[in-house]
Structures are given as structure tokens and as C-alpha cells.
């Protein structure tokens with residue numbers, strides 16, 4: 475009986491680059507970068523060293539009232555310099571779900587501050603995942619994550635992820651004067667790797683502007699080179715009102731996230747005496763976490779993992795597409811970012827083969843992928859080589875053959 479969360483445990487003991495080792499010393503290829511975040515790979519000593527240096531200088535001090543610290547200020551400047559957001563301001567947090575809370579509350583608070591307090595409705599997309607805090611649970615595009623928790627965010631709704639027209643229809647149904655914000659991932663990650671149709675985000679962005687709805691891009695998975703640029707949304711040529719980030723900002727070495735906010739939205743609150751945005755957390759702007767982010771961003775830049783990711787994206791797509799001919803596979807989704815999904819077909823269901831079966835078989839063969847209902851997800855660190863991609867995909871094929 476383990477006392478750590480639920481279920482029997484597969485204990486990860488050590489990691490280096492794209493490799494993990496379990497307690498018995500067996501080695502596994504990390505085909506998911508842990509949970510979509512270890513973009514620079516495991517075991518980077520320079521991140522550990524930067525955190526150690528920071529910890530011996532100022533381990534922590536809460537950013538609160540007029541208290542700040544240099545690592546939080548410098549990191550915010552650096553993030554703002556790269557963010558495709560007008561007059562950007564940065565609100566730091568400890569992760570993705572926490573940043574979604576910030577964005578949702580700020581959207582509503584902004585409208586209250588500018589005399590439109592009835593704008594509270596939040597719209598998200600089918601398959602969209604925005605963490606499992608209060609607002610994230612309320613707006614998630616997968617019903618199973620809401621079941622049994624009682625009422626969550628009642629003035630919210632979910633629209634099909636592939637249709638800008640559906641967003642517009644929903645805004646008109648609710649009444650534009652009641653809608654605060656629209657939340658969308660550049661490429662849907664945890665919900666199954668769905669890239670937008672060409673032109674989708676331009677259209678969505680126009681619709682949001684037309685009706686005064688704030689566009690919040692949730693780049694928690696797509697940022698920090700997974701889509702080949704800083705925040706993932708650049709690829710689609712639009713500028714969101716808020717940009718939520720986490721995961722790859724530190725490659726997970728320490729927890730950190732945040733929201734880059736358009737200055738227009740931040741203005742009613744920024745540096746105002748008696749700031750009416752009563753929101754914040756103890757560890758936001760934690761200097762040691764900020765030091766990890768800086769060292770991680772140094773690696774992304776120095777090794778140009780942005781260009782590398784664009785190359786890996788092509789390699790990963792070509793390798794994973796070879797699974798399309800497998801008798802248990804219905805569809806492969808890949809080609810936008812270093813992420814891919816392999817959906818199992820009706821034949822698999824008839825034979826009683828589930829995605830967790832394939833996941834377990836692949837792991838027993840030394841490759842970690844992720845299972846969601848009927849689908850396997852692949853999102854390796856951005857330091858994976860072509861040979862390792864081939865090994866990953868060959869192992870998944872072997873696992874599919876074995877469970878068939």
C-alpha cells in the first residue's frame with residue numbers, strides 16, 4: 475500500500491536526457507516528456523546549479539504588496555519580451571491550472587472594473603484541457619472531469635473545437651454583453667492532439683474582437699518550443715488578450731506558470747493603490763523557480779530548440795504515420811508541434827484492446843507513452859534523436875501487435 479495518490483506505483487528513480495530508470499535499474503524512453511513539460515530533457519545540471527545559486531542567495535520571498543525580487547522581475551521582463559501580446563504585463567503563478575484561475579478571474583474583474591459586470595460567461599472548446607482547479611474544472615471540454623463535483627462554473631459553455639462559426643453562434647446565443655472570455659489551446663493537447671484548421675484562429679480572433687470577448691490562449695503545453703516558438707500561438711499569427719503558460723517554462727524542474735496580459739486588460743489594476751484585483755498566491759514569483767525558468771530558457775535559446783523542434787515535428791509525424799496501416803489503428807494525428815496521437819479503432823474495441831493495454835505493453839518494452847480513452851499520446855522531450863523516435867514508434871507497433 476502506497477501513500478502517494480492512487481493506484482499501484484511504477485516508481486521512477488532517475489532520469490537523464492530522454493531516458494528514465496525505475497527502481498530496479500530498468501531503462502525507459504520518456505515518450506511524453508513526463509506530463510508534456512520536460513522540453514529540454516532530464517538531468518540538466520545547469521538548471522540545478524542555477525537553482526542552487528539562487529537558493530543560497532534568496533531562496534524565497536513572497537511577491538506581495540510592494541514586495542518583489544530580482545529573479546521574478548527579470549523573468550517577467552524576458553517573458554514579456556517574447557510574448558505576442560500588446561503592452562504585456564506578467565502575473566506569475568505556480569502552474570497551469572493556477573494560471574487559468576488568474577486569467578478567468580482577471581477577465582471577469584476587468585469587465586467589472588470597466589462597467590460591464592454582467593460579462594461573466596466563459597466559453598471553451600470540446601477536448602480543451604485547462605487544469606483541474608475551480609475554473610479549469612468548470613470550463614474543461616471533457617465531461618468526465620466534472621462528474622461528481624457538483625456545480626462548478628455555471629455561466630460557461632463548451633463549443634466544438636473545430637468551428638469558429640460555432641463560437642460566434644454561442645456568443646450570440648448567450649448574448650455578447652454577457653460573455654467575458656474564450657479559452658483555447660493553440661493545439662489541443664491532453665484532449666487528444668487536435669491542431670486547428672487553417673485560418674481558424676484568425677477567424678476566432680476576429681469574432682472575439684467583434685463582440686468584445688477576451689481571447690485567452692492556453693499555451694501551457696504548446697509553449698517553450700513544443701510548437702517551434704515561445705508561446706505556440708505565434709504560429710497562427712494572432713495576438714491573444716491573455717496568454718497562459720506553465721510546464722515548458724521551467725521544463726518542470728520547478729513548478730512555475732503565469733499569465734501574460736495585454737496592458738489594456740491589466741491597466742485598471744496595475745500598480746494601482748488599493749489594487750482591486752484581490753488575487754494571488756504565496757509562492758507566485760518564487761525566486762528559485764524563476765531561476766530554473768531562466769536557466770531553462772537559456773538552454774532553449776543556446777541550443778535553438780525552436781528550430782530543432784520544427785525538425786523533430788516532421789520526423790515524429792513521418793514515423794508515427796507509419797502506424798496508420800496497423801489493423802488496430804483508426805487514425806494518427808500529428809504534424810503541428812512535437813506531439814502526436816494514435817487513435818485505436820473499432821476492431822481494437824471488439825477485441826477488448828484498450829489504450830491502457832497498449833500503454834502498459836509499451837512500457838514493459840521500455841517506452842513510456844500516455845493513454846487517454848481510445849488513444850495514445852506521444853510528446854517527447856525536444857532533445858530526442860531520429861533513432862530514438864524510430865525506436866519509440868517501433869516499440870508502440872510491437873506493443874500493438876502483442877495486445878492484438
Ligand code: PLP
Nearest residue numbers: 569570571572603604605694695
Ligand atoms: N492547461 C493546459 C493546456 C494543460 O495541458 C494543463 C496541464 O496539463 C493545464 C492547463 C494545467 O496545468 P497544471 O497541471 O500545472 O495545473
